[in-house]
Amino acid sequence: MARWHQIVAWSLAAAVPLAFLAVFFALPVTALALRGFAPEGQVDLSGFAEVFGRDRTWRIVRLTLALGLAGTFFSVVLGVPGAYVLYRRTFRGQRLLRAFITIPFVLPTVVVGVAFRAVLAEGGPLGFLGLDRTVPAIVLALVFFNYAVVVRTVGGMWERLDPRTEQAARALGASPLRAFWTVTLPALTPAIASAAAVVFLFCSTAFGVVLVLGGIEYGTIETEIWVQTTQFLDLRAAAVLSVLQLTVVTAALAVFSRARSRREAALRLQGLTHQARPLRLWHGPGPRAPRGRPGPDLPATVLTAAVILGLLALPLATLVVRSLRTPTGWGLGNYAALGTTGGRNALTVTVWEAAANSLRVAVDATVIAVVVGTLVALVVSRRPRNRPARAAVSVLDAVFMLPLGVSAVTVGFGFLLTLNRPPLDLRSSMILIPIAQAVVAIPMVVRTVLPVLRAIDPRLRQAAAVLGASPGRVLAHIDGPYLVRSMGLAIGFAFAISLGEFGATAFLARPDAPTLPVVIFRLIGRPGAENYGMALAAAVVLALLTATIMGLAERLRSERTGEF
Amino acid sequence: MTGNTSAAALTITGATVTYGAGDQRTTAVDRVSLSVHPGEVLALLGPSGCGKSSLLRAVAGLEPLAAGSLAWQGEDLAGVPVHRRGFGLMFQDGQLFDHRDVAGNIAFGLQMAGVPRAQRDRRVAELLDLVGLPGFQRRAVRSLSGGQAQRVSLARSLAPEPRLLLLDEPLSALDRALRERLAADLHHILRRAGTTALYVTHDHDEAFTVADRVAVMIEGRVVQVGTPAQLWARPVSAEVAAFLGYRIMTDDDGRTVGLSPRALRLLGPDEVAPAGARGRTLRGTVVRAGFSRGRTTAVVDLPGWGRQDATATGVTAVEPGDQVTVQVDPAGVVEL
Numbered sequence: 028m029a030r031w032h033q034i035v036a037w038s039l040a041a042a043v044p045l046a047f048l049a050v051f052f053a054l055p056v057t058a059l060a061l062r063g064f065a066p067e068g069q070v071d072l073s074g075f076a077e078v079f080g081r082d083r084t085w086r087i088v089r090l091t092l093a094l095g096l097a098g099t100f101f102s103v104v105l106g107v108p109g110a111y112v113l114y115r116r117t118f119r120g121q122r123l124l125r126a127f128i129t130i131p132f133v134l135p136t137v138v139v140g141v142a143f144r145a146v147l148a149e150g151g152p153l154g155f156l157g158l159d160r161t162v163p164a165i166v167l168a169l170v171f172f173n174y175a176v177v178v179r180t181v182g183g184m185w186e187r188l189d190p191r192t193e194q195a196a197r198a199l200g201a202s203p204l205r206a207f208w209t210v211t212l213p214a215l216t217p218a219i220a221s222a223a224a225v226v227f228l229f230c231s232t233a234f235g236v237v238l239v240l241g242g243i244e245y246g247t248i249e250t251e252i253w254v255q256t257t258q259f260l261d262l263r264a265a266a267v268l269s270v271l272q273l274t275v276v277t278a279a280l281a282v283f284s285r286a287r288s289r290r291e292a293a294l295r296l297q298g299l300t301h302q303a304r305p306l307r308l309w310h311g312p313g314p315r316a317p318r319g320r321p322g323p324d325l326p327a328t329v330l331t332a333a334v335i336l337g338l339l340a341l342p343l344a345t346l347v348v349r350s351l352r353t354p355t356g357w358g359l360g361n362y363a364a365l366g367t368t369g370g371r372n373a374l375t376v377t378v379w380e381a382a383a384n385s386l387r388v389a390v391d392a393t394v395i396a397v398v399v400g401t402l403v404a405l406v407v408s409r410r411p412r413n414r415p416a417r418a419a420v421s422v423l424d425a426v427f428m429l430p431l432g433v434s435a436v437t438v439g440f441g442f443l444l445t446l447n448r449p450p451l452d453l454r455s456s457m458i459l460i461p462i463a464q465a466v467v468a469i470p471m472v473v474r475t476v477l478p479v480l481r482a483i484d485p486r487l488r489q490a491a492a493v494l495g496a497s498p499g500r501v502l503a504h505i506d507g508p509y510l511v512r513s514m515g516l517a518i519g520f521a522f523a524i525s526l527g528e529f530g531a532t533a534f535l536a537r538p539d540a541p542t543l544p545v546v547i548f549r550l551i552g553r554p555g556a557e558n559y560g561m562a563l564a565a566a567v568v569l570a571l572l573t574a575t576i577m578g579l580a581e582r583l584r585s586e587r588t589g590e591f
Numbered sequence: 592m593t594g595n596t597s598a599a600a601l602t603i604t605g606a607t608v609t610y611g612a613g614d615q616r617t618t619a620v621d622r623v624s625l626s627v628h629p630g631e632v633l634a635l636l637g638p639s640g641c642g643k644s645s646l647l648r649a650v651a652g653l654e655p656l657a658a659g660s661l662a663w664q665g666e667d668l669a670g671v672p673v674h675r676r677g678f679g680l681m682f683q684d685g686q687l688f689d690h691r692d693v694a695g696n697i698a699f700g701l702q703m704a705g706v707p708r709a710q711r712d713r714r715v716a717e718l719l720d721l722v723g724l725p726g727f728q729r730r731a732v733r734s735l736s737g738g739q740a741q742r743v744s745l746a747r748s749l750a751p752e753p754r755l756l757l758l759d760e761p762l763s764a765l766d767r768a769l770r771e772r773l774a775a776d777l778h779h780i781l782r783r784a785g786t787t788a789l790y791v792t793h794d795h796d797e798a799f800t801v802a803d804r805v806a807v808m809i810e811g812r813v814v815q816v817g818t819p820a821q822l823w824a825r826p827v828s829a830e831v832a833a834f835l836g837y838r839i840m841t842d843d844d845g846r847t848v849g850l851s852p853r854a855l856r857l858l859g860p861d862e863v864a865p866a867g868a869r870g871r872t873l874r875g876t877v878v879r880a881g882f883s884r885g886r887t888t889a890v891v892d893l894p895g896w897g898r899q900d901a902t903a904t905g906v907t908a909v910e911p912g913d914q915v916t917v918q919v920d921p922a923g924v925v926e927l
Contacts, residue, residue: 412655486686489653492673493680494700495751501674504699508690 033498041406041423044399044469052430052466055441056269062444063266074263084251084264088271091247094162095231098169102226103219105170105334106177108327114182116306116324124335125179126581130570131339132175133520133577135527137544138566140239141551142342143168145349145563152345160242168236171338173226177219184218185211203323224282231275232434235529235544239551248272253436253530269437280428346570350563354556361557361564369561373553374546375538378565381546382572385526388542391461392468392525397518399465400472401510403427405502407473408480431470435530438463443534457540463531468524472517479513480506519580523573543569599626600787601650601755605659608645619645621811622659627755632781632788634802636795638834642811643791647757650789651680663754674703679753683760685744687732693719693743694728700751718746721780738769745777749784756781756788762797774800795835799823807831829927837925843895847927854923855899857889858916859907870919877913882906891917 064070078084113125131139145151147159158164188211196206234249246254248268255265307322353360365378374381407424411417430438442459483505491501529544536545543565550562608620619642627633635643648654650661652673661668668676679700687696694715701711719725722742735743741761748756761777762770774797781788781801792798798805799819806816815827826832829839829847837849858872875893882888887903901917909915 484686486682487688489651489673490680490682490686491688491699491703493651493653493676493678493757494747495674495677495703496699497674497703500703505688 036499037406037409040402041419044403044406044427045423047395047399048426048430048466051442051446051462052433052438055445056433056437057441058445059262059437059441060266060269062262063264063269074267078264078267084268087246087248087251090162090245091231091249091275094165094169094233094237094247095227097166098173098230098233099223099227101166101170102173102177102230103223105330105338106174106222107181107215107219109174109178109331109334110182110185111327112306112324112331113178114186116304118306126578128175128178128335128339129577129581130343130574131171132173133523133527133573134172135529135544135547135566135569135573136172136233136235137239137529137547138346138527138570139168139171139342140236141547141562141566142346143171143236143240146342146345151349152341160240160244162241162245165233165237165240165245167338168240169230169233171342172233172236173229174334174339176226176229177222180222180225181215181218184215188214220282220285224279228276228279228431231279232272234434234436235548239548248275249434249436249530252434252440253533256436256440257534265437265440269434272434272437276429276431276433280425280431284425284428343570346563347567350560350567353560361560362568364557364561365564365568369550369553370555370557371553373550373555373558374541376541376546378543378546378561378568381541381543381565382568384540385543385569386572388457388461388464389522389525391458392464392528393518393521395461395465396468396472396521396525397514400427400469400517400521401476401514403469403473404476404480405506405510408477408506410485427473428470430466435463435467435528436534438466439531439534442531457537460532460535460542461525463535464525464528465521467528467531468521471520471524475517475520476510476513479509483509515580515582519577522576522580526569526573526576543572598628600629600631600664601625601627601789602662602665603646603650603659604662606646606649606656606661607658608642608649608654609657610645618657618811620649623808623811623813624659625806625813625816627787627789629787630785631804632778632786632790632802634790634792634798634805635808636792636798636805636834637808639793641808643793643808644759646808647680647759647789647791650755651678651757652676653680677751677754679748679751679756681741681744681748681756681758681761684764685740687735687740687744687747689732691732692728693724693730693732693735696732696743697747697750699747704751714750715746718750721749721783722746723776737765738773741765741773745780749780749786754787756786758788758790760791760793763792763794770794770797771800777801807834809834824925826925826927832925832927838900839927840897840899849925849927850899851923851925852900853902854920855891855901856918856920857887857891857901857903857907857909858918859903859909870921873917873919875915875917877909877911877915879911880909889915891915893917 063074064072109128113121113128143164144159146153147156147164148154149159151159158167192214193206193210196210197203201209231247232249233247234253237245237247237250238253241250248271252265252268252272255261255268306324306328308325308328309322350361351357351359368374368377376384403423407420407427409420411420442463446459488501488505491505492498496504527544528542529548532542532545533548536542541549547562547565547569550558550565603623603625605622605624606620607618607622609616609618611617621642623642623646625633635646637643645654649656652668652671656669663676688699691699694712697715697718698711701714706714715728716725719727722745724739724742724746727739727743732740732743741764745761748758758777762773765773778801790798790801792801795805802819804816804818805822806813807822808814809830815822815831817825822831822835826835826837826849829849832849833839837851839847839849842848873893873896875891875896877889878892878898879890880887883902886905887907887909889901889903889909890898891901892898899917901915903909
């Protein structure tokens, strides 16, 4: 029933993002891969054998998988009880806590690396554990990042589960634990699987945090691509590793997409119909236990409190406290130094100038990511009747998830290879950085906006059409308001990702115009207590910037939306 | 089966709707022909899954026809997209736009038609009066009860003065008492607005209350069309009779008959059939006794008739095992 101008409009809406992706993602990544596989213009696959023959490669692959699995395992094990406490029960200050646990997820990786080192290094509050520069430290930091992903994804579903199913199981004689195990957990499985897949993705492609906490000693595939390209200039090895990473990522994405469609199907069935019950930490005093017995929610609450205080709050607090310690005593000296270029001129610009660069770049990146991401979400949220169009839509959906998994480092380096010479000489125009950051942010924008559009009951659009609204006006009057509701969060995510982006920016930032994360990384690499203090202060500034942006974005939306 | 085609507003000819493809292809609507006359309310009555909603959606333009055609006043609707058909559609669960208030919902169709604001506001107020919710303009749709939401939904569908109003089980999500009251209201509102309507329902009482004519649909086909009185008096088959509430049985003469719920009157042990009463009487044994809506009811084992429900006119003391007399009301029996 589609008319020709509708077909043209939708094709155009699909073509713009596809063209963007082709030029700014497929082209650079392919160019990089070709450098690896066909350095002389001839396909030469000996690189595979050579790279896989190295012990170093296998050590790195093993560590990448181990980090991914460990990070995912602990995020899920700690996150599910957190989801219960923060979404299935109510208590005072819950909204605030929900917002707080989201902060780590959007914090720049460089900031997290610096914060964890401040906690675990000698002299830090947990220095006695001797975890500084060890694998467990990296795992802790990965859980720090991804805890919120699990809590929010699982919590969002849990909050909508009809409690009467579990009550029915209880009435049929199941103990609380058994009812959870046999009724609730299976219902949550799609959400848990979806969260686990995306956390695995984030953990196995982590860059900044591994680089800061692990140094050159502990590498993942992602950091190794960076090391091979920048330190050893071995493009062939980098290309082989990129392909390997793409394989791992595609597999994780396949799991993610299957779990996601099941979750969306399940979500359609339920709304928020019931009131969540308050936390029950203690049973009231009774004849057998005059002072009360531990209540059913106590274990989950204690665990969640421990995670929030020990894992999430401690590094952030330590970062702030340590930033106030200067070589000459406590004070704001480190912050005052942000107006300088650091001890022994470690930097080419002041930290404030870098912060201004970051904000400028972030505005551009956000505009690009939100425009392209929204177009993708609009196209992908359609349910065409004919089969080829449906297939095209699902291909588009999958294609735009790829940047989520392809190393930002690969993207950045690919840009250097392809976009710095005619016909596309963009390198000197400063626009490459926002474009690269937008490529990284687009999947998040899509994943934030798309579920909202997909959750619109198709009959609402039909009702509008029957009332005389043309397809364009249906889009404006029905999809539009929902789109606006999810837009705040999408803008927030895009802005926060751009502010903290390090992998691609590290390649593309010109020495005279670095961004804040680049400056922080440079400062911690330089000797001198004053430089370290400045790095801490700059990290606090960057953290505050991102947290403020996310706080504003959260306020802009009226209800929980999206997947993260 | 079709009425007078020349006078018809909507003409459905051999309409077929299928879902899926290949092996999974199912036919929801099977070569249905029907017509709706101007100002008439025609009910599509059938059990769930009989294809009545698919037919309605096809008329709206939301489902493509696999075969057959639709015409409005003789003009083919094939190339006309949903938003240009000028039909209204009311869903089972309202489908109100929750980002707009009550007035914003009702005015939506007028806004699409480019009606100026002042006129829109007047029409909204008029419709709110019509559906019995005056002054509800600024209410959030989420704050409405189920019955109120359906009234707003009806007002929204009526606002642009659709040529044809399609109602898809508009009352089935409501509870029984509200459903009965709203069905009567709908009857009046549709008459007062002079609306031509196609009304889908699975409830025969509702269909008989709201509609001028009823088309009974079973397994994708229309099996009988008529006024409520015609349908009730002469159901064309046992299937239709059973769906309308008749109990199908074979009597002692070997005829298949349908018994309406009140066809058998239970006489107490000491009661005799009133003099001059029409219809025959039967003797039988009470199997089970009960009480419903102020009357004694009983399952009576009648020789040659089997076990049948009988209802007394008032309260009668009967117990299982009692021998009782049952009087057959000929008006409650249809021969099939």
